Amino acid sequence: MKKLILVFIILLQPSLAFANQPLSKSLITSFYAASDKLDGLEGKYPKEFRRLDEFSMSEKTAMISYLKSSNAYSDVKSVLSSEGFSNLDEFFDVTFRLMGGMYKVQMKKMPKGSQNYLGGMEKMMQDNIKMMQKNGMPEDMIAGMKAELQSMKQQNSEMQKAAKVASKADIKFVENNFEWIMSITPDEEELAPN
Secondary structure, eight states, rough: HHHHHHHHHHOSSSSTTTTTSSOHHHHHHHHHHHHHHHHGGGGGOOOHHHHHSSSTTHHHHHHHHHHHSSSTTHHHHHHHHHHHOHHHHHHHHHHHHHHHHHHHHHHHSSSTTTTTTTHHHHHHHHHHHHHHHTTOOOHHHHHHHHHHHHHHHHHHHHHHHHHHHHHHHHHHHHHHHHHHHHSSSHHHHHHSSS
């Protein structure tokens, strides 16, 4: 489930309804409230939510189609509606815009020379995999590291795409409210299943 929130945060192809509504504290509060409630549905629909991890972050249409055909859809739709979202597209739009702005602002805040931090992390993982292979580590351990590296590359790519199309208004909102947004953003531990 911890990837569900990340997937919602990074999905591409903004929709129309919230596209004209500027990011605001009330909109972001509704987004995180909906995210928290969606996270709570995992216990009721573990199979459906586990399946979501199989989608790449840019497969928005396929993910929406899957969710709409799943047993969880009526509850997902109810959660979104309770927080002011009329459909999955609206929710995805806000997640995409928010995280594109967050990524852009975070990259601006990094000291010169460290902006390729994510690329450095990928290289470090690649080097670790090579060392593990050289030292004869178990193949299942190496396979796990390779899967983690692939996931990291995909997430980094999607975040960069989101940042490239982030609007000036969204970036300005995030810059002006960065500390507040970070204070209400769930930690990885909070996203982990129980």
